[in-house]
Amino acid sequence: MTLPRLFKTEALVLRHRPLAEADRLVTLLTPRYGKLEVKAKGVRRAKSRMGGHLQPLTRVLVQLAQGRTRYVVAGCQALEGFPSLRADLDRLTLALYLCELADRLLVPGVEAQMPYAYLLESLRHLEEGRKPNLWARRLELALLRYSGYGPELQRCLACGRSLGPEGGAFSPLAGGLLCLPCGQGAAPISGPALRALSLLEDASAAELARLDFPPSVEHELEAHLRAYIVHVLEGQANTLDFLDKLRHVPLISGQR
Known part of the structure; x- marks a missing residue:
């Protein structure tokens, strides 16, 4: 499937794992584009605004931008957190x-x-x-x-x-x-x-x-x-x- 260079999609966060010192690889399940593994830059830093939204068991509206090797999270809004x-x-x-x-x-x-x-x-x-x-x-x-x-x-x-x-x-x-x-x-x-x-x-x-x-x-x-x-x-x-x-x-x- 060919993806746009920049797009927004609803997604469920399935899991994440650390990448480098402050980043994460986040696995998303989306309705239209299926399962995607994307890079979330700086979300492991204490002051990151997106870090709390990209936790497993969160429904999000995410903006993704094409990077050199994988898509990068350019913006994220939490929609549902199942407290x-x-x-x-x-x-x-x-x-x-x-x-x-x-x-x-x-x-x-x-x-x-x-x-x-x-x-x-x-x-x-x-x-x-x-x-x-x-x-x-x-x-x-x-x-x-x-x-x-x-x-x-x-x-x-x-x-x-x-x-x-x-x-x-x-x-x-x-x-x-x-x-x-x-x-x-x-x-x-x-x-x-x-x-x-x-x-x-x-x-x-x-x-x-x-x-x-x-x-x-x-x-x-x-x-x-x-x-x-x-x-x-x-x-x-x-x-x-x-x-x-x-x-x-x-x-x-x-x-x-």
Whole structure:
């Protein structure tokens, strides 16, 4: 994608890292231009006016100018900062994980209207504390599907059989669901969890607000998607280590 030499865009700050003595490299997710890594000059200095705006989990209006090797932040206005989310360690860590997942799954410079809208919607519901785990699962599925790694959730990948209320098995290595006969050795998944995955993948925001699953099903969803994402990323997202310490959510054993 060819970018203008100077332009403004709305963006979500996914992460940043230090550069030289006073600068930062900031990873932004924008609706039109996708994921961008830009240079923010002098923002690590105490007197910098932009430094506080370019923090992860901030929605900003940013002006970018073409530099020699990458775009440079020429101006920045904070639009949304999610203060309630930041005050709750569990929700904060979950939100940072979702930003890390978007960063690792999305390709730079590719239009990202849908991922941007889904991530922003998820952060807003985490800010309000409403069903944070379900919004996280919905975003995981959406990001996986958008990036081409979506799991098969309807039929057995080995024999093509439709799975019903009896459940089946879930195999990250195979790419999703297996029926019980084909899934020997893979982690079992219950019928209610199968139904929940299908509902979450297709649910609008209004529909998701009405969904309510038992804690056992929510745990199943989290564990299966966690194992799948670890397989796709070829390793665990960094923020999940800390999230696990807070929540003590183990991976399902026997995943293959």
